[in-house]
Amino acid sequence: MIYNEAVVGAFSFKLFYARRIKRILPTLYLMLLAVGLVGIWILSPGDNVALSESINANLLYFYNFYLINSGHGYFDNPSNQQFLLHTWSLAVEEQFYFFFPIILIISLKFFKKRNYILYFTAFIFMTSLLISCYTSYKFPSYAYYMLPSRAFELLMGCLLSLYCSLYYQKGIRAKGLQSKTYSGLISVVGLSMILISGFCLDKDTTFPGFWGLLPAFGAVLFIFAGILNKSNLINKTLANKCFVFIGLISYSLYIWHWPILAFFRYENPGKVISLYTGIILFLIILLISIFNYLFVEKRLRKVKLSYQKTISLLLVLPFLIILVISTILHSGIIKKSSRINLENQMPDGYCFNGKAGNCVFGYDPINSKTDIMLFGDSHAAAFSPFFEEIGKQNKFNIFMQSYSGCPPILNFDNSGYSGLIGSCDKSSAVFKVDLTKYKTIVLAGYWSAYVKNPSFINDFKKTLTYLEGQKKNVIIIGDVPNYTYGIIENIKRQRILNDSLGRDLGIESVVLTPINKLDNNLIRNISNKHRNTSFYDFESDLLDIRTYPFYNGYLLYADSNHLNPHGAYILAKTISPHNLLLELHHSLKN
Numbered sequence: 001m002i003y004n005e006a007v008v009g010a011f012s013f014k015l016f017y018a019r020r021i022k023r024i025l026p027t028l029y030l031m032l033l034a035v036g037l038v039g040i041w042i043l044s045p046g047d048n049v050a051l052s053e054s055i056n057a058n059l060l061y062f063y064n065f066y067l068i069n070s071g072h073g074y075f076d077n078p079s080n081q082q083f084l085l086h087t088w089s090l091a092v093e094e095q096f097y098f099f100f101p102i103i104l105i106i107s108l109k110f111f112k113k114r115n116y117i118l119y120f121t122a123f124i125f126m127t128s129l130l131i132s133c134y135t136s137y138k139f140p141s142y143a144y145y146m147l148p149s150r151a152f153e154l155l156m157g158c159l160l161s162l163y164c165s166l167y168y169q170k171g172i173r174a175k176g177l178q179s180k181t182y183s184g185l186i187s188v189v190g191l192s193m194i195l196i197s198g199f200c201l202d203k204d205t206t207f208p209g210f211w212g213l214l215p216a217f218g219a220v221l222f223i224f225a226g227i228l229n230k231s232n233l234i235n236k237t238l239a240n241k242c243f244v245f246i247g248l249i250s251y252s253l254y255i256w257h258w259p260i261l262a263f264f265r266y267e268n269p270g271k272v273i274s275l276y277t278g279i280i281l282f283l284i285i286l287l288i289s290i291f292n293y294l295f296v297e298k299r300l301r302k303v304k305l306s307y308q309k310t311i312s313l314l315l316v317l318p319f320l321i322i323l324v325i326s327t328i329l330h331s332g333i334i335k336k337s338s339r340i341n342l343e344n345q346m347p348d349g350y351c352f353n354g355k356a357g358n359c360v361f362g363y364d365p366i367n368s369k370t371d372i373m374l375f376g377d378s379h380a381a382a383f384s385p386f387f388e389e390i391g392k393q394n395k396f397n398i399f400m401q402s403y404s405g406c407p408p409i410l411n412f413d414n415s416g417y418s419g420l421i422g423s424c425d426k427s428s429a430v431f432k433v434d435l436t437k438y439k440t441i442v443l444a445g446y447w448s449a450y451v452k453n454p455s456f457i458n459d460f461k462k463t464l465t466y467l468e469g470q471k472k473n474v475i476i477i478g479d480v481p482n483y484t485y486g487i488i489e490n491i492k493r494q495r496i497l498n499d500s501l502g503r504d505l506g507i508e509s510v511v512l513t514p515i516n517k518l519d520n521n522l523i524r525n526i527s528n529k530h531r532n533t534s535f536y537d538f539e540s541d542l543l544d545i546r547t548y549p550f551y552n553g554y555l556l557y558a559d560s561n562h563l564n565p566h567g568a569y570i571l572a573k574t575i576s577p578h579n580l581l582l583e584l585h586h587s588l589k590n
Contacts, residue, residue: 002101003117003165006108013101018310020097024251026296028090029318031255032058035083036325038263043329044492046558047266052330054084059319059326061094063087064145083266086258088145095147096154118162121155128152129213136209143208150208153216160220164227184232187225191234193218252289252297260285351401352381362391362398370397371588373438375431376408379479380444382562387442389572394581396588399438403427407450408443409463440587441467444477446561448519457526464530473587475580476527478520478537483549483560491555516561532590536580541571 005011032055039051057066067088107120128151135143143149197215205211226235237243246253264273264281273281305313351359360370361384374380374387381402391398406424410431435441450456467474517539524535542548542556549556549567551574556567563571 002104003108003162006105007114011105014307016101017097018305018307020094021310021314022300022305023297024090024094025314025318026300027252027255027292028058028087029322030292030296031259032084032322033318033325035259036322036329039083040325040329042263042267044489047489048329048332051083052326054082055322055326055329058084058087058091059322061091063091064089064095064147065091068141068145083259083262085262086254092145092147092150093154096151099147100151100154100158115166118159118166121158121162125152125155125159128155129210132212133209136206140206150212153208153212156216156220157223160224180229180232183225183229184234186221186228187232187234190218190221190223190225194222249289249293252292253285256288256292257285260288352378353402353404359401360397360399361388363395365397368395368397370399370437371439372396372398372442372584373434373440374398374400374402374442374444376402376444376477377406377446378402378404379446379562380408380477382558382564383444383477383568385565385568386563386572389569390581390584393572394585396584398442399434401427401430401434407445407447407456407460409456409459410466411459411462435467435470435472438472439590440473440475440584442475442477445479447479447523448482448516448561451519451522460523461526464527464533468530468532472532473590474527474530474533475583475587476523476533476535478523478535478539479516479561480538480563481542482516483557485560488549488555488557488560532587534583536583538571 002011002016035051036055039048043051054063054066057063063084067085103124104117104121107117111117111120128148132143132149132152135146135149193214197218201207201211201214222234225232230236230239260281264277265271300314362370372391374383380400381404384400384402387398387400403424403426406427408427408431410428450460464474520537520539524537527533527535545551551567551570554566554570556563556570558564558567
């Protein structure tokens, strides 16, 4: 459309973007509005903030950036309950719509020969493909979510379109390929590539990179076969009204399917969707999509609006309405309360992720000496209220620094986690600089997330050897007993909704065998091989509580693997582990 309009001098950026707005935004905005309203009612604290941020990122078409910064991969367990996860690809598409039309119009004015446009687009395609191949191995999250590494897939369609506009429509035919036999063969090859992609590519595939060519080029061949000869068997089959209707509602299906599934998973964490439930969910998604297509998409296409009205009615007004809903969602002011402690964030006021805060806490941070350093990831941060309280009780201070996703070791390779690049370098830098100031180093981390990586084990051993050489006393904190993902979250949701099941939950119905015991033991065995290094495990202290993970009706956990601030405080105030205190006092005397 851009090329054909531009060569006759009829192209207008206003009309182009007005068409895009009418085509894409009403359905997207309706979905964001619905998700925000449902979220206001059912989400727990913390989850409502995350959804609000996701909605805002979608309003700005930056959701792919948001996902990278969150540190979650597309196939991570928590991603199943990210209600807008699917819209990352729409963000990439919108970014492409912003940049490529400008590039195409400029190149049309720059290149006198029209076929150079095709070569220039091919050059951009190859550049994007090479970027994708490189980043897929070095920075997989970046490669998966970002435009430079995904543009080649969209550009394959552009190349086909430009080829047809430059040659095919001018009568320069692909001689010999128009026959039903050849076009049928091409469609079979294209469809086979798409099907092979569906069955063979999975979450372990290095993608996109060269593997991204398989489904995209299959689609190009399939479309090209239909251009050559529409009467081949496969194209005639897919021209059936049922298949065409699926195509017509495909955008609505894409927009609505994921939030419905995500909300179901949110309310039923860990539950396997049965055949019966799957059919019900499928019918709900199908009916909503058909309704959306008939009464939103189809009707708006027929409505004639000026550019100004398109911007004001279809862009600005719904944008502002959704922003208000997102703000209400973020604030959490419309929320049912209950007796349970529902804190879901890291403690405020402490040094976390490099943010300024109370880095020294305990007995008397200003007037007395600080000899202990607490270092680690978000699990170390979750322990900070615990260490503050036992510091006050036993007259010592603690210096704390923690970075999300960064284990307390030197030279951690986090290249596979784009959202963490740079932060773990800062983590190591803080570790090295501040190390000399303290006699005792306390290391805490989400060990289960790291021990399966052989490079982590080697780096962890090197770090302990280094600390041993520096004559430091090292205390390693074992991680708290972990739950299967979703158990703690479900308790909080049930309480928020005043569900009687949640209110009566006790240890028998929620406690599972701690799933990180073997990981803690591995860290313990490594620490036992180093002098002046000891290991402390909270497991026995916590499991001695009869109503664990509750204490006096209050939940001790923020999620499946973090203590909440109340839990950390209770651990220090009520069930303070004496062996750990003995270790700390012994290390300070030495």
